[in-house]
Amino acid sequence: MPDYRETIKETIKDTIKDSLGKLSKQRIVLGFDISDEYSVISYYMLGDNEPKTATVTPDGEDMCIPTVIGKSFNENVWHFGSQAIEMEQKKEGMTVDRLLEKARAGENIQVEMQYYDPVDLLALFMKKCFGLVGLVAPVEKVAAIVITVDKPDEETMNIFKKAVDILRIKPDKIYFQSHSESAYYYMINQPRELWNHNVLICHLKSDCLVIRTMKKNVHTSPVVVLMEENKFRNVRGDDLIDAPSPVKKQKDNELWTIMQGFCEGNYISSIYLMGKDFEGDWWKESLNYMSKNRRVFMGNNLFSKGAAYGAREIINPTDVGGNHVFLGREKVKANVGMNVIRDGAEVYMALLDAGKNWYDTRHECDLILDREEVLTFVITPLNGKNVRTAQMYLTGIPLRNGKSVRIHLTLYMKSERKLIVTAEDRGFGEFFESSGLVWNTEIMME
Numbered sequence: 001m002p003d004y005r006e007t008i009k010e011t012i013k014d015t016i017k018d019s020l021g022k023l024s025k026q027r028i029v030l031g032f033d034i035s036d037e038y039s040v041i042s043y044y045m046l047g048d049n050e051p052k053t054a055t056v057t058p059d060g061e062d063m064c065i066p067t068v069i070g071k072s073f074n075e076n077v078w079h080f081g082s083q084a085i086e087m088e089q090k091k092e093g094m095t096v097d098r099l100l101e102k103a104r105a106g107e108n109i110q111v112e113m114q115y116y117d118p119v120d121l122l123a124l125f126m127k128k129c130f131g132l133v134g135l136v137a138p139v140e141k142v143a144a145i146v147i148t149v150d151k152p153d154e155e156t157m158n159i160f161k162k163a164v165d166i167l168r169i170k171p172d173k174i175y176f177q178s179h180s181e182s183a184y185y186y187m188i189n190q191p192r193e194l195w196n197h198n199v200l201i202c203h204l205k206s207d208c209l210v211i212r213t214m215k216k217n218v219h220t221s222p223v224v225v226l227m228e229e230n231k232f233r234n235v236r237g238d239d240l241i242d243a244p245s246p247v248k249k250q251k252d253n254e255l256w257t258i259m260q261g262f263c264e265g266n267y268i269s270s271i272y273l274m275g276k277d278f279e280g281d282w283w284k285e286s287l288n289y290m291s292k293n294r295r296v297f298m299g300n301n302l303f304s305k306g307a308a309y310g311a312r313e314i315i316n317p318t319d320v321g322g323n324h325v326f327l328g329r330e331k332v333k334a335n336v337g338m339n340v341i342r343d344g345a346e347v348y349m350a351l352l353d354a355g356k357n358w359y360d361t362r363h364e365c366d367l368i369l370d371r372e373e374v375l376t377f378v379i380t381p382l383n384g385k386n387v388r389t390a391q392m393y394l395t396g397i398p399l400r401n402g403k404s405v406r407i408h409l410t411l412y413m414k415s416e417r418k419l420i421v422t423a424e425d426r427g428f429g430e431f432f433e434s435s436g437l438v439w440n441t442e443i444m445m446e
Contacts, residue, residue, distance in 0.1 A: 027045075027046045027141065027143045027315070028043050028044065028045055028046070028133070028141070028142055028143065029043070029044050029046070029142065029143050029144045029145070029146070029308055029311035029312050029314075029315055030042070030043050030044075030130070030133060030142055030144070030145045030146070030307075030308060030311065031043075031044070031051065031145075031146050031148065031182070031303075031304045031305060031306065031307025031308030031309070031310065031311055032126070032129065032130075032145060032146070032147045032148065032304065032307060033148050033149075033179075033182070033301075033303040033304040033307060034067065034100070034126075034129075034147065034148075034149060035067065035100070035149065035150060036067055036097075036098040036099065036100050036101050037066070037067060037205065037206055038064040038065060038066055038067060038276070038300070039064075039065045039066075039067050039125075039129055040053060040063050040064060040065065040300060040301050040303070040304040041053070041054050041065070041129050041130070041132060041133065041304055042054070042301055042304040042305045042307070042308045043133050043308060044308040044309070044311065044312050046143070046312065046315065046316055050189070050305070051304075051305045051308035051309065051312075053301040053304060053305065054129075054132040054133055055132075056081055056082060056132065057082075062082075063300060063301050064276060064300050065080070065081040065082075065129060066081050066082060066084075066085060066097070067081075067097065067098070067099050067100070067125065068080065068081060068084045068085055068095050068096065068097045068099075068125075069084060069095065069096050069099065069121050069124055069125045069128070070083075070084030070085070070087050070088055070093050070094060070095035070096070071093050071094060071111050071112065072087065072092055072093040073092060073093050073094070073112065074112075077093075078124060078128070079093070080124075080125050080128040080129070081128075094111060094112070096109055096111065096116075096118075096121055099118065099121060099122045099125055100122070100149075100156070100159070102118040102121075103118040103119050103122050103159045103163075104155055104156070104159065105118070106118070109121065119159055119162045119163055119166070120166060122159070122163050123162075123163040123164075123166035123167050126163055126167060127167055130167075142173065143173070143311075143315050144173055144174075144175060144311040144314050144315050145169065145173055145174050145175070145311065146175045146176070146177050146182075146307040146308065146310045146311040146314075147160055147174065147175070147176050147177075147307070148176070148177045148178065148179055148181075148182040148303050148304070148306070148307040148310075149176070149178065149179065150178070150179050151178065152176050152177070152178050152330060152357075152359060153415070154359070154414060154415060157176060157359045160174075160176070161174075175310070175311065175314060175360070176357065176359055176360070177306075177307055177310050177357070178328055178329075178330050179203070179212075179303050180212055180227040180229060180328045180329075181227075181306075181310065181326055181328050181330070181357075182302075182303045182304075182306030182307045182310060183201050183212055183214065183227060183272075183302060183303065183306055184214065184225055184227060184306070184326040184328075185306040185307070185309040185310040185313065185321075185326075186302050186303075186305050186306030186309060187199055187214055187306075188225070188309075188320050188321065188324055189309045189320070193269065194269055194270040194295060195214065195216075195269055195270065196269050197266075197267035197268060197269040198213055198214060198215050198266060198267060198268050198269065199213070199214040199268070199269055199270050199271070199272070200212070200213055200214075200259075200262055200263075200268055200270075200271045200272070201213075201214065201271075201272045201274070201302065202271065202272065202273050202274065202275075203274045203275055204235070204236075204237050204273070204274065204275030204277050204278055205236070205237055205275060206236060206237040206238045207233070207236055207237075207238065208231045208232060208233050208235070208236055209231070209232040209235040209236070209255070209258070210229065210230070210231050210232075211229075211230045211231075211232070211258070211262065212227050212228065212229050212230075213227070213228040213229075213230075213262065214226070214227050215227075215228065216324070222322065222323050222324055222325045223323060223324045223325070224324075224325055224327055225324055225325065225326045225327070226326075226327055226328075227326070227328055232258055234254055235251055235254050235255055235258065237275060237276070237277035239251060240277050240280065240282060243282075248280075248282035249282075251282060251283070252282055252283050252284065252285050252286055253285070255283055255286040256285050256286045256289055259271075259286055259289060259290055260289065263289075263290070263294075268294050269294070269295070270294060270295040270296070270297065271290050271294055271295070271296045271297070272296075272297050272298075272299070272302055273296065273297065273298045273299075274298075274299065274300055274302055274303075275300070276300065278298055279298075325355055327355065327382070329416055330357050330358055330359070330416055331354070331355055331356065331357060331358070331416065332352060332353070332354050332355065332356050332357075332358050332361055332413060332416065332445065333354060333381060333382060333416070333445060333446055334354050334379050334380055334381045334382065334445050334446070335350065335352065335353060335354045335379070335380045335382075336350075336351045336352040336377055336378070336379055336380075336411065336419065336445075337349055337350045337351050337352075337377070337378050337380070338351065338375070338376065338377055338378060339376070339378060340367070348378070349365075351363045351365070351377070351409075351411055352411055352413075352419070354380075354381075354382045355382070358413035358414075358415060358416045359413065361412060361413045362410075362411065362412040362413075363409075363410075363411045363412075364408065364409065364410045364411075365408075365409050366406055366407065366408055366409070366426065367406070367407045367409055368403050368405070368406055368407075369397075369403070369405040369406075369407055370403045370405075371399050371405075372394075373393065373394050373395075373397055373399070374391050374392065374393055374394065375391065375392040375394065375407075375409075375421075375423065376389050376390070376391055376392075377389060377390045377391075377392070377421070377443065379443070379445065381446075390443045392421055392423065392439065392441045393439070393441075394407075394423060394437075394439050395439070396435075396437060397425065397435075397437065398425070398432070398435055404428045404432055405425070405428065405432075406425075406426045406427065406428050407423050407424065407425060407426065408423070408424045408426045409421070409422070409423055410422040410423075410424075413445075414442075416445075417444055417445050417446055418442055418443075418444065418445070419442070419443040419444075419445055420440070420441075420442055420443075421440070421441050421442075421443060422438065422439070422440050423438070423439045423440075424437070424438045424439075425437045425438075
């Protein structure tokens with residue numbers, strides 16, 4: 001029996017080259033919003049006014065792709081999204097849903113008589129979504145792809161890195177953002193009157209309502225932007241499915257109360273509503289309240305468009321991006337460096353910069369030691385206050401005279417708070433071989 005992995009990889013190889021393969025004079029960046037419920041993909045032609053969103057229906061109305069992959073019975077034919085669901089409803093095949101959740105669980109999934117790695121199925125779903133861009137955009141070369149998820153933790157990042165490897169996309173073209181950061185990028189690319197004051201971004205999910213409040217400190221340079229996040233379990237999309245009128249009215253009242261808590265006494269420039277369950281008419285009273293002296297928008301592609309704007313900022317930075325900095329929970333909150341001797345004088349050597357996403361933060365360098373057994377790192381919070389030091393002990397390091405110990409240093413963030421430092425004795429050219437010793441330490445950034 002042929003290995004299913006080779007079959008999937010060949011399918012990916014044959015189709016993804018159409019949208020990601022050949023060089024084109026026009027450059028495009030992608031923003032891909034993916035969750036266990038729905039996924040949305042937007043694309044941005046550098047030079048255009050704004051990103052566009054790929055749709056999955058001929059009328060161009062539906063941009064939400066159910067995060068589902070499915071296989072036809074007795075055929076190596078795979079479908080995704082609504083097509084996969086329709087195929088299963090017709091009893092022509094079977095589907096796998098909640099792909100991220102299953103990838104995190106790590107257990108193989110049986111489809112007909114074959115077991116599949118869930119990360120392989122996630123990669124196949126991503127490939128199908130990327131293929132939509134090849135149908136609607138006149139490009140064959142993608143300069144950058146930003147994948148945006150609700151919470152980009154270490155496990156989720158590792159899953160996507162494996163999926164990207166299966167897709168054979170160069171890692172240096174892939175970036176990650178949280179939904180909060182994608183919302184930030186979307187907003188700073190809107191007309192200024194829509195975000196002169198605070199902005200509310202309301203995301204109605206199946207299990208809760210998430211409200212993000214975008215605030216900015218105009219007294220700093222660059223302007224610091226924050227995104228506060230609140231969850232409300234009493235308003236859920238699942239409660240509205242086929243709900244009777246009294247239940248919908250109750251949920252309307254609950255939403256009205258929540259919005260009043262955010263709006264009363266605060267300056268709110270605009271409110272954005274996301275989630276397919278906002279498409280009904282159950283929230284009339286809440287809408288009437290929100291619309292008083294405020295702009296209200298509905299749509300489901302804010303995160304994917306924000307991811308596309310973020311990708312554009314990476315490839316072609318803008319003035320507005322340079323004049324603002326987003327400080328979300330995924331950002332490194334402190335600078336890390338060392339005081340070293342260079343040309344006979346003590347200088348500060350920067351190792352990690354605050355303000356970057358923790359999962360994009362990594363630094364490597366070589367140090368020449370002069371009988372030191374301890375490395376001292378200087379940790380400086382963004383506000384410049386409470387500067388502290390952290391030590392790394394190089395137990396057993398060879399103590400040689402004449403600055404003949406070379407250490408290779410690697411730093412990376414394991415989470416937004418945990419810094420991992422690895423030091424390796426590299427010897428000293430032809431004079432001294434490496435001892436093979438490696439030291440590791442974990443430093444809490446706050």
